[in-house]
Amino acid sequence: MGRHDLVPEVRHDEAARLSVIGQINSFLASSIAPEVKSQYDNVVRPDFEARHGQAPADRHEVGAAMESNATYQLWSTLRRNTMEMRQQTGRSIVLRQAEELAEKAESFNADAASLSLNPDVKIPDYIETGDQHLMPGGYAGELVSNDVSGAANYDIGHFATVMGSSGPWNDLAGRTLAAWIQKTHPDLQPKRILDLGCGSGHNLLPIRQAFPDAEIVAMDVAAPMLRYGHARAQSLGVKDIQFIQAEATDTGLEDNSFDLILTAMVLHETSAEAVEGIFRETKRLLRDDGLVFHLEQPPYRQFGAFEQFMRDWDGRNNNEPFWSAMHESSLPDMMVEAGFAAESVFEAEAVATFFDSSKADEDFGRAPKWYLVGARLGHDMTQDENNIGGPGLRAVS
């Protein structure tokens, strides 16, 4: 992992533990998940067809049939346990040095004009108490003064969860989306950029590198993530990004003041109401000719019933209460309802070019391949070669 001043001290056995848990995740995905699919193809589906005269019609019918399959059950139990073990491992690393990490962050953050925390910001209940993806305390929980331990845990643990495939700086998504903007919107020269739900700021540095002259604002609702993200950026020499604590649905920023707005893996962590609010707010903030987009896993409609069922595992078992509904929603249509002109709205795919993605294409969401939904104001995106869908599901199969 890339070193910066905020990286916690990780001892020998702790590093080994994170590595082994990553290995187990990788093993479950590459060796056991195919067994689950094989059970479905060779046992569960034929049995269902014999009884019902047809294959399961949707992921719910697949689920009802798979629930009693022993291979699926044990794979699920192990997967759930690796998530819990990863949290225990990461927390035991960061909590034993929680005060020290807080002090380190404070050495960059205290009195910094580039960090604006607001204790009056209302944290949504589902973030305050929901323990997203089994992370005790969630994004906003605090155990010590000026706490950054949750963010530090997220940083070191993400590395284990994805087996280092996000690169030493955990920024594969950030590099992918920066490259995607430059490739598909080469005319865009953003003067002001907004990263909503920036978390610990992993996507910001690739964006800074792609647009060195732009003013960048990074916003999140959770103070611990902002403290860590701001200090991390500062320690890496990036000192010109403004970090602000606010709700993405109510940013307090000026109308028509950004040329580029993005969220990355944020929408699935928020309620449908908040997603609508984010769409309305981004429409308000975006300048004419501006680009807004949201990076997520692809919607379920792109997949067959079994693949949907597997991708929905997180929604059922990983404290992701909005995962299932969001992946079933038509986000392009929601953007139109929020005020975007239908022809300006697009869907696209962003594939990381930095890693070998030629491995198994059906891996239930582990490949570095993301779905983007967004809008380019004042542009007709309906004929754009990169647009794979749009409102009314123009072309998505």
Place this chain on the structure above:
Amino acid sequence: MQDSTQKKTDLDVIGLSARSATGEKPVFTGDERIEKILGVTLALATELAVTRERLDTVERLLEKNDLVERDSIEGYQPDDQVEADRNALHQDYLARVFRALR
């Protein structure tokens, strides 16, 4: 091994680290006992792998230095080749431990 005498925080690190996330824990097998036994087994498997990795470090350092000091173990940084060797070791190990699931 961690140095338990070196107390840096007032937090109950062991208790807080083991805290469960909110929400109901799924029971996939229909029997909570099986879930728990499998959880314990997985943790045991992980800890054995951790111990093997530590031993691997000790052996490599012994070979290199003819002397092992505690600090030198804590500070050991595997290079890419060592990482690759260890990943191969763990894949082989996991295939043994989870043979029953195949």
